[in-house]
Amino acid sequence: MRLIIIGGVAAGTKAAAKAHRTNPDLEIILYQDEAEVSYSACGLPYILSGIIPNRDEIVIRKPEEFKRDGINVETQHYVESIDYKSMQLTVKDLKTDTRKTISYDRLILATGARAIVPPVKGVNLQGVVTLRSIEELDRLKYTIDSTKPKKVIIIGAGYIGLELSEAFHELGIATTLVEKLDRILPRFDPEMAQLVHDHLIENNVEIILNDGLVNINGINGRACSIEIESGRLVETDLIVLAIGIKPNIELAKKGGITIGETGAIKVNTKMETNLEHIYAAGDCCETIDRVSGEITWVPLGDIANLQGRVAGDNAAGGNAHFPGTLGTSIFKTFDLNVAITGLSETAAKKLGFTPKSVTVKKNDKARYYPGGKEVIVKLIADKKNGQLLGGQVIGQGASDKMIDIAATALLGALTCYDMENADLAYSPPFSPVLSPMIVAAGALSSMLKK
Amino acid sequence: MRLIIIGGVAAGTKAAAKAHRTNPDLEIILYQDEAEVSYSACGLPYILSGIIPNRDEIVIRKPEEFKRDGINVETQHYVESIDYKSMQLTVKDLKTDTRKTISYDRLILATGARAIVPPVKGVNLQGVVTLRSIEELDRLKYTIDSTKPKKVIIIGAGYIGLELSEAFHELGIATTLVEKLDRILPRFDPEMAQLVHDHLIENNVEIILNDGLVNINGINGRACSIEIESGRLVETDLIVLAIGIKPNIELAKKGGITIGETGAIKVNTKMETNLEHIYAAGDCCETIDRVSGEITWVPLGDIANLQGRVAGDNAAGGNAHFPGTLGTSIFKTFDLNVAITGLSETAAKKLGFTPKSVTVKKNDKARYYPGGKEVIVKLIADKKNGQLLGGQVIGQGASDKMIDIAATALLGALTCYDMENADLAYSPPFSPVLSPMIVAAGALSSMLKK
Structure with missing residues (x-):
């Protein structure tokens, strides 16, 4: 059994590693058109700024390390076409400018996205x-x-x-x-x-x-x-x-793989495309928004990893599902940590919800404990039943912690009434006595009860 | 309508503030036997060490500030007895050593706990x-x-x-x-x-x-x-x-209020005691463990605040419920941040669950991003259905963030299968591409599927 993976950044390498763990007897070949494989694209701004002094630090694993696990990584190899009927690929070696044909039993597309x-x-x-x-x-x-x-x-x-x-x-x-x-x-x-x-x-x-x-x-x-x-x-x-960026779908499209309405490859929760034995994962494919139920495209590194794991598992004979995303993301710019999960109030209105929101400004530690910093938390719930729809957190403080609490609450389909009595960890060096998320949920609950 | 609150640290002051917001016409009197009111007892170790240089910093509000909100705070007043039938209290002024009798319409006991x-x-x-x-x-x-x-x-x-x-x-x-x-x-x-x-x-x-x-x-x-x-x-x-500490229940007991099997005051989810119009909140009363369903006693500052809010709301005519705790807690000792939520593996076994656990050691940021620190995450789920039972996190890193994710997952009754595909916030300054909680949940899921 031969598994071929096209693309070797986040989804591709994660799929390879997971497929190997699920079925160590599988022959795995990964084609990557760049010279490097398995690097963290999200680290690029920090290499540019010099916060990370050495660009090799964002390279997670070298091709040789994959080889030790029985995964053959071929860099500077560009897959030109997929012949679904014969289950074969045409691959061009960019170093020698030569082509070869190779057959697959299972195929994972992890072709990523590129800047527009x-x-x-x-x-x-x-x-x-x-x-x-x-x-x-x-x-x-x-x-x-x-x-x-x-x-x-x-x-x-x-x-x-x-x-x-x-x-x-x-x-x-x-x-x-x-x-x-x-x-x-x-x-x-x-x-x-x-x-x-x-x-x-x-x-x-x-x-x-x-x-x-x-x-x-x-x-x-x-x-x-x-x-x-x-x-x-x-x-x-x-x-x-x-x-902005757009998914790399030209190869898939040419090979007869269905492209969804978002412009990315259409997959089910097993990361299967419309063609048997062909999977897709990462920035090249679409997914489900778990709050709205809509089809969406969320090209982010962590989602690529999660999808790669599911695709790799299934391609190797497993039975895994990727249930979709909440669109959770975070970034840092200057001194602000800026994070979002779920729907904005604007988006929720457009989708037909009846969103209500509160915004609270709080320290991320006990007021009297040194080093505390501010977070501004906006929390959004549906007026109908209190169901949480989304959160946004901006500040110099622990936006990452706040948004992960909100994202987990969305995952659990919790309401603001649930969250206003959440039992979160309190001690002065870590949190005010009531977490800003609890304060926001409490204010939202009071508002909805009126 | 007069509401009397006995005790003025966490639960008592929170109850007073919430009762005032729910019904601004309520007459509120708060008796506190100490000279200070509304201070953060959890801040005491940091005043001792000098991390917080001025002991007054942990005093959140002064009696005068309560007065401005129409809440009469009487410090150095010790309530000696409750006469339930006549709805009266005997109160001793510790400064003048004189006694008086005062009637109440609603009463909240927030008498706290003391060191054994x-x-x-x-x-x-x-x-x-x-x-x-x-x-x-x-x-x-x-x-x-x-x-x-x-x-x-x-x-x-x-x-x-x-x-x-x-x-x-x-x-x-x-x-x-x-x-x-x-x-x-x-x-x-x-x-x-x-x-x-x-x-x-x-x-x-x-x-x-x-x-x-x-x-x-x-x-x-x-x-x-x-x-x-x-x-x-x-x-x-x-x-x-x-x-250890024990709840201050002598006044309640003498007044005919039922003490539960934990030794603390028995209350329902509205924080009502067995006697009509008498509520209890904070370290003096018991609660429900939301994972095991057992009655428990969790004398912690954040729980006292949450319970105080519910008792204050209800005493002022509201209709709030406190659904119980997960026993979430955190503390810092030297360079370690030590946190727990839900059941330990040991406790889960004793309660008849079939717990399985994994422990992972991970950085709390992308490996290559400066300032990342280690967290050791133990995650416990029931073999039967993957239901999460508890988590423990220890390390120099963001134990507080990890445990709050776990606590929110417990609140949502999530399984390890849910959490292995959680959509948490990733960017190199904040997290590795897959949060340690996702890695732990993934490992636990793989283990349970075998």
């Missing part, structure tokens, strides 16, 4: 970059070292754009964020996103809203300014395109 | 102390300042004993823990408690196990040594009795 490059003039100029892969990071680092940019423009004010704003600030490069929408962080409710907006301004990040990229101008093959919809011309030394 | 003083010779000598109240703290601080002890013996190796071990170490006072049982921290499973034991030893705390206090010897009215069951004589300058 907008179709405007000048995107191919030097000094215009995207940052999704370790190769792109290496190129960006080289560009910075060799050209010493003083100004950078980041197109797109999502998580990556905001993480990169901090990274460039650390490098002493003046940062301008350009966002087509009327605000940053559209997944968050407007007043919560505004807190982050204000914090960026305080840290000297220039933010241009309601203004999309029209084209990029260059001198001697190098980008020197951008033109935006308002007609404004903004000079710069470096441009990062962070308007 | 063992019935051995010498407990009344100078240099023998307990530490439950801010008055006891003041006396202990005075004793330390005036006698400059070089050695202290702490009798009892529970949470308080361990928190105080660190505090005395900070003060440069050599610490010996004496414990009657064969190990410290009996609520934890033995191998987890051992991790804490080893850490204490590394920090030069002497631990004597399997050895109870027989008597205390003195010179000139001051304690100088203890004799323990093994016959050993241990010299010391100071003795802290931390063998």
